[in-house]
Amino acid sequence: MPKYLFQRILLAVAALLISSFVVYSALYLMPGDPIANLTGGRHLPPEALDALRQRYHFGDPFLLRYVEWLGGVLHFDFGRSVIFNEDVSSIVADKLAVTLQLVGYAAVILTLLGLALGLIAGLKKGVTDSIIVAVTSFLAAVPPYMAAIVALSVFAVSLGWFPAIGAGDSGTRLLHLTLPAFALAASSLAIVARVTRVSIRAESNREHVQTAVSRGLPRRQIIVRHVLRNASVPIVTVVGVTVASLFAVSAVVEQAFSLDGLGAMLVQAALSRDIAVVQAIALLYVFAFILVNTLVDVLYAFLDPRLRAKKELA
């Protein structure tokens, strides 16, 4: 167990280091002088240019500069935004809340609805199953921007049940985030439902479950103790992977619903070439993605003792 944990964390740290390097070098891949890129072509007074040069250590070799930048990042110092003339960390901190709420809300929806649909389809054969399979196959192919447009057009504009744009204030936040969260969760919940259905089907056909049925155990007990427990590993995997991918996709949904979150900020920064902000937000997304994936991998070992034993032997 400790060995497996250690390996997994090592891989996550390596992934973080490499992605931070990719994010950092992006600035230097830009055609032209990095200083000009940092200022986004604006004319700054010479003192300000000097300050920039000093801050980014342009005199030092590339790798040293990267290490220095990384050291700053570890202290939540992402540099300064040339557009807003403000510390990137404080800009990002402002936007982080909306994105986290949106992703959290969508994660709850996709877990609950995805599991429920998958369970129903997996346990009930016939029409219910076919309908759920058809709907989820379709939903899985609907990209988030399309889900957002349909949700906007039907539930916000035609029916007027939900507000169309903005994140609202703390009182109306939940109502404002409902449509975006559903749009964000739509295709992922379809995937979760399908995986849940397939793994429940597979487990229900296994010998120990059939034995439990023939011994006349209560259905509820069979499902909870014998089917769900074994089906939990693939289900947890798919929930984890889809939740991790929600962060990056949330940018699209935020844009569609004019939410003032990280994603909208990222797009705005990318358009105005505010590199420090782009780097910070890209790094945050990657960090969230790797963190969730690592947590899921660690969770396996707790869920399935057999896996733990195997990993231990290896």
Place this chain on the structure above:
Amino acid sequence: MTTMSITVQSVRNRIRPHNRGSILTWVSIGTLAVAVLLALFGPLLAPHDPNQTDIIHAYFAPTADHWLGQDSQGRDVLSRLIVGARSSMTGPFVVVFVAMIVGTVVALSAAWLNGWVDSGVSTLTDIMLGFPAIVLAVLASSVFGPGLIGPTIALGLAYIPTTIRVLRSFIIRERAKDYILAYEVQGLSGLLICARHLFPNILPMVIAQATLLFGYAMVDFAAISFLGLGVQPPTPDWGVMVATGQRGVLLGYPMESLAAGACIVAVVLAVNFVGQRISDRNEP
């Protein structure tokens, strides 16, 4: 020897009937054929000039002359959809092409050479998979400026690890088969076996993977254009149309966005379905 292994495979395909869903297969193939035709000949087929504005008729509902109505500038939505097919599918096509070539070569080398090369490649792909495609694409477009170049490079890079991972596991299984061993015993060079014997046998899997990737690439490309970082308006493009039609959605004229989105979903569904069929047929 080569012909033998191929005949074995085709016999296996014939044994397993795939009648179920064959209508869906033909619908998917038809959808793809139409999409490809539009991408090739779109500008010739469009009934109107896709960029001809007509402000007085902005947001006009469908008429006999404008089947899908007119957008916020009074441009013909149908013509923009038809002409937009090319720009919506060129990027994904390039990305898939590059990712498949690099992915296949790396996966073949890793599976063939084994040992530290293989474990190195596996670790590297594991790490690279930690980078969400969209984030990489946004990063690239802030480097290269909005347009097709940044997202194409970024998505090409982002899809290589997925390709390697899928193909590698398949090649390892294929490599363990007797006919490969027979060639090795005969003393054929590894390069020759890979190129002449191993590759033709994994080709269906490569095509299946390419087809599935094309669907993902199309969704991601449209997302980048939707964000305003990819194809730039007023170029007709499905992703751009979903975005530019958004104001119409809020005003109660969702036709432009919905029609463009429906085109994306239709092509993606068709591509996924065909890709799934190809890989089902060749899965041992």
